[in-house]
Amino acid sequence: MKLISYLDDHRVNRIAYVEGDKVFSLDFTGDMVTLIQDGSESLNIYVEQALKRPALSLQQVDLAAPLLAPAKIVAIGKNYAEHAIETKSAVPEEPIVFAKFATSIIGPGADITWNASLTNQVDFEAELAVIIGQRARNVAEENTLDYVFGYTCANDVSARDLQYRGKQWVRGKSLDTFCPLGPWIVTADEIPDPQNLGIRCQVNGRTMQNSHTSKMIFSVPFLISFLSHHFTLLPGDIILTGTPDGVGAFREPPEFLRDGDSVMVEIEAIGQIVNQCRVTAA
CATH class of the missing domain: 3.90.850.10 (Fumarylacetoacetase-like, C-terminal domain)
Structure with a gap:
């Protein structure tokens, strides 16, 4: 799967799953490092939930670096x-x-x-x-x-x-x-x-x-x-x-x-x- 970070209308960093040119925002308030730490099972649940909600277009979102604060x-x-x-x-x-x-x-x-x-x-x-x-x-x-x-x-x-x-x-x-x-x-x-x-x-x-x-x-x-x-x-x-x-x-x-x-x-x-x-x- 493809995962992005993007800035929403309030300039808040959000994480989303990308499928083709569709973007499905995850109902997750942490950063990408925290999402990775939570493990694949947790990630899959967030993605499954996101797919039930309306999608954005990839052209609509303001992409940020996918990962902003690694330990190193x-x-x-x-x-x-x-x-x-x-x-x-x-x-x-x-x-x-x-x-x-x-x-x-x-x-x-x-x-x-x-x-x-x-x-x-x-x-x-x-x-x-x-x-x-x-x-x-x-x-x-x-x-x-x-x-x-x-x-x-x-x-x-x-x-x-x-x-x-x-x-x-x-x-x-x-x-x-x-x-x-x-x-x-x-x-x-x-x-x-x-x-x-x-x-x-x-x-x-x-x-x-x-x-x-x-x-x-x-x-x-x-x-x-x-x-x-x-x-x-x-x-x-x-x-x-x-x-x-x-x-x-x-x-x-x-x-x-x-x-x-x-x-x-x-x-x-x-x-x-x-x-x-x-x-x-x-």
Whole structure:
């Protein structure tokens, strides 16, 4: 199933089930993390009840990020060999792990914004986002997909000058608005194999990244197991699984995002998220 968050007429965040172009609001006052924590049985009851009420049109609703307040966003660097090669780096022998802050999350149609005095090297990174469905600690790789609630599209927007100015990446990765997510969460039962999805990014309609999740160095099951052996993963936690080659920073010459640019991330079986870039004066 597909689940969205949207803002109602009173600008209150609501959760809904999407079927085709119809939106069925759940009679649930919590956020998406709480809904995930409540488990699949509770979710199914809310959906069954929602289907008995009149539907909205998808075009009527103001989509928000499907998940706004995860306990953590864990990201993986250089998880596609071609991307590692384009950065002139060695292919990693184990996952490169970093974090993004939840305050960087925005939804479909929201602006990616930055101040020109802070950075002028803003880049795009199309990524498959994994949403954890239950507490995971020391999980065996063969069991890890049982811990996945669903998947969504992500753009790991990155200020390259800030990212590489120090040894830690979090500053350049966590500016407000630097984690577009959406358009919805597709539950794990609809994506039995996360390593079998096309992934691409377009800037102003021009394809910049075009790859496939089968090219990940470390698979989704491996990543969940690896991370769970280092720290506890909680319901609603997000794992950004890395970006393929084609990012702007390593093109000749580099092609960074500019004011007015439109960025689309699209993943097969999930959908696409589009955001505009807005630069404020230095």
